[in-house]
Amino acid sequence: MLTKERYVDTFVELIRRASTELPPDVVLALQQGREREARGSLARQALVTILDNVDLAKAKSAPICQDTGTPVAWVSYPEGTSIRQLEAAMREAVKEATAKSYLRPNAVDTLTGKNTGDGSGRAIPFLHFEEWDEPKVEVRLILKGGGCENVGVQYKLPDTALQAGRDLEGVRRVVLDSVVQAQGKGCAPGVLGICIGGDRVSGFSESKCQLLRPLEDTNPVPELADLEARLMKDANELGIGPMGFGGQTTVLGIKVGVLDRLPASYFVTISYMCWADRRAAVSLDPEGVATWLN
Template sequence: MSATESYTETFVELIRRASTELPADVLEALQEGRAGEEGGGLACIALDTVLTNVDMAREDSAPICQDTGTPVAWIHYPVGVSTRRLKEDFGAAVREATSRRYLRPNAVNTLTGANTGTGAGRGIPFLHFEEWDEPRIEVRMILKGGGSENVGAQYKLPDGRLGAGRDLEGVRRAVLDAVFQAQGKGCAPGVLGICIGGDRVSAFEETKRQLLRPLKDTNPAPELAELEERLLAEGNELGIGPMGFGGKTTLLAVKIGVLDRLPACYFVTVSYMCWADRKAAVSIDEGGEVQWLS
């Protein structure tokens, strides 16, 4: 990594991959969902369309979904790397990816309604930086669409309506309510990123970080692994199905993280990721060598 090297082109490729190539674990989960649906009903048609669409996007290097979402990235970097420069390069990559139509111009001035036209804006992209001991830079990103973002939810326990107290049973009840409330509007089947605890800022960030996990991994905390499995099964029992058409495949995965909390607060925070669960990752070593990660 020389002082003059720009990471922009690598980040453009990272964004292209995220927008146009659905990760293997997500594709596999969608195929399993399709195999589990019966007859030729709307749920089957929806999942067949989804699978065809995923192939087309990859072949044409075109966005899987026209809502290319908010680019959210977690960047680990070694001592001495300028985060200001990484931020500049990532912003430049978003603008370039937008001009190449890997991204839609997706940043709107909230007060005037005017689209910035570049894909970048205040707070967009959203980047998290963390220094680490390794000599390489690692960037993990997601593209988080607006439809699914709108069905995210934050509960504070206890919640009398749901009979949800400050324990894992209370968490379960809040999450099931969130899945019910979302119906098909977040483009089911979805992936849930959940945070127990934290505050209203840190919790939502943690829910997004949970979305980076491989869909089939196992939570290292046994009680959370069990809850993830139970919520996946019960979420699917609700029968909302692909696109909310009714069916067995409502969720593809549930991922739970935990943050410590204030004595007064007990938040259960849920981010809903649509079936177009777009994520990509890259590692850049000291010599500038690029390795694409899954």
């Protein structure tokens, strides 16, 4: 049965998985980066440490990074499901996961500066909901760290200084600028989720949603697939490297989505995800049986 307790238990496990185990595609991309970097370089040393850390976190079932981020989830649910119950269950799960040290108490009252102590707060966790035709509930979770969230940015085209017009070449120019602005501060090598179009809210919503895509997938829109490939090549020629130590591995993935826009606006929104690209997903059938997804 899909009771509240069933939801809470499943979501605690979902959070544990996200916080302590990296998805296989991310591990593979980090390994490929390590092999690419010169022996004895700081870049290679950083990636060796990162991969040691990934192994250790999984073995100890402990957080990969102490900044366990904002839990952001995309929930698809069948007609008749209570969104309020799902929201309450996720909030409960965040508190339990914090008590179990899968998460750090990571919510601070903005006005008083006091930590709420239990990991939950206003808009923490943050959930997106979508009703669908399937009978099951699917939850896709990311843990979005603060350091990388701080280097996220929204450009408004045209951008005169970067000579970026309202076309895909303009998009390429601002995206490369954002990577240079970020340097190693977002914990490079990162993954970029990008949205072209939309407004200031929907742009960031979609750019974060792009982070759910597996690194090895190909964009179904041919011109966006070309843009992603070109951006990967260019960004890795910037020489920023892991942690900003210099090197050839600056980004692990770049994923671009599109929303429609008003005639007056042309936003390019970039969400930067650190190398600790923590995501996990689960599907719950009407009987409450969980299937873990990648």
